Amino acid sequence: MDKEEISFSSKSQSYCVSFVSMVDSVGFTFQIKDAEKIRKYYSIFINTMAAIARNFGAKIIKNTGTSLVYFFPKTSSTDNRSAFIDVIECGITMIAASNTINEKLREEGGLPSLYYRISADYGSVEVARSITSPDTEDLFGSTMNICAKINSMAPSNGMVVGNDLYDHYIAGIKSSSFSSLADDSNGNYDSYNFKKIGEYSIAGSKSSYPVYSVSLSKNRRDTVISPIQSLKSYSDLDYDQLPLLQQHHHNQENAHNILLVDDEPDTLFTYKTFLLDIEGCNVDAFTESQKALQHFAQVNPSYYDLVVMDIRMPGLNGLQLYYRIKAMNPNIKVLFVSALDAAKEMVSILPDVKLDDVIQKPVNQQDFTNYVKATLA
Numbered sequence: 001m002d003k004e005e006i007s008f009s010s011k012s013q014s015y016c017v018s019f020v021s022m023v024d025s026v027g028f029t030f031q032i033k034d035a036e037k038i039r040k041y042y043s044i045f046i047n048t049m050a051a052i053a054r055n056f057g058a059k060i061i062k063n064t065g066t067s068l069v070y071f072f073p074k075t076s077s078t079d080n081r082s083a084f085i086d087v088i089e090c091g092i093t094m095i096a097a098s099n100t101i102n103e104k105l106r107e108e109g110g111l112p113s114l115y116y117r118i119s120a121d122y123g124s125v126e127v128a129r130s131i132t133s134p135d136t137e138d139l140f141g142s143t144m145n146i147c148a149k150i151n152s153m154a155p156s157n158g159m160v161v162g163n164d165l166y167d168h169y170i171a172g173i174k175s176s177s178f179s180s181l182a183d184d185s186n187g188n189y190d191s192y193n194f195k196k197i198g199e200y201s202i203a204g205s206k207s208s209y210p211v212y213s214v215s216l217s218k219n220r221r222d223t224v225i226s227p228i229q230s231l232k233s234y235s236d237l238d239y240d241q242l243p244l245l246q247q248h249h250h251n252q253e254n255a256h257n258i259l260l261v262d263d264e265p266d267t268l269f270t271y272k273t274f275l276l277d278i279e280g281c282n283v284d285a286f287t288e289s290q291k292a293l294q295h296f297a298q299v300n301p302s303y304y305d306l307v308v309m310d311i312r313m314p315g316l317n318g319l320q321l322y323y324r325i326k327a328m329n330p331n332i333k334v335l336f337v338s339a340l341d342a343a344k345e346m347v348s349i350l351p352d353v354k355l356d357d358v359i360q361k362p363v364n365q366q367d368f369t370n371y372v373k374a375t376l377a
Contacts, residue, residue: 021067121162
């Protein structure tokens, strides 16, 4: 007897699942006559979305060229509240990546801009494996079907969630264990706006399924800036104030403004000292990436000439921070500081980042300042 194409697990699972799909891909790709450019168009979209999804712990199920389907294994545990935040953060980060993706498309011979929709939901799924792809899981069931259907209800470069994920997320926020994670007052995660935008009519049923749009909250707590005008020595640092460290010398004409972000206070102080030795540099430094992002959003988008950041940071990591900042200023220059293995990973994930954009640890002052000077030149 021939082997069956797919075989199902004997147990159902509950996961958050998600779809990200191009909007009107047929219309846009019809404009592209060159086969190589068509391949480039699809690969930039799919590879960037897949890299972001994996960064949030998602597993890719399949892609159709115009869409990517993935799920979040850690959401199988209802106690893992941060995993549900990752689902929302993943979608928000994908939205923020729009400007970066379209900038890359323009660089590739003027390819047309693309737009996409993101949907996510939570529920029971059936897990199967194929004989042709035994190491890859495929998911089936009403949760997958509904998530696919509600995708069209999302706005261009927007995100929607189904009622089951919405209820689970809101219920989690109300629990004391989850509220500390969802509250942006500790700088760990953004807060979000959920707005009911319609209902999906389930075939064969009189009931309708509510659908909600997701966006970042505009009512964020203002970042408090505490300038420290003079630091004569390492021992002068007040570590309670260091996350808000701002040292301004903004009265110099033609000065370069640099945003520095690293979660290690000792490292931050070292890098800041290196940068202040470069003539004509203003440096604003943060140990919390969330506060750095809030500050960046409050100033003129073109105020900073360069952002220097670590890659592995709690809350918003370097990848997330990169996409958020690029969404506000696509032309901002960015240098990462990290180990060699992370550098190679970063280059493979971000379409416009090269190895030359990564300062490899361990860092000495000469190499550090040379990188910065070359980038600012």
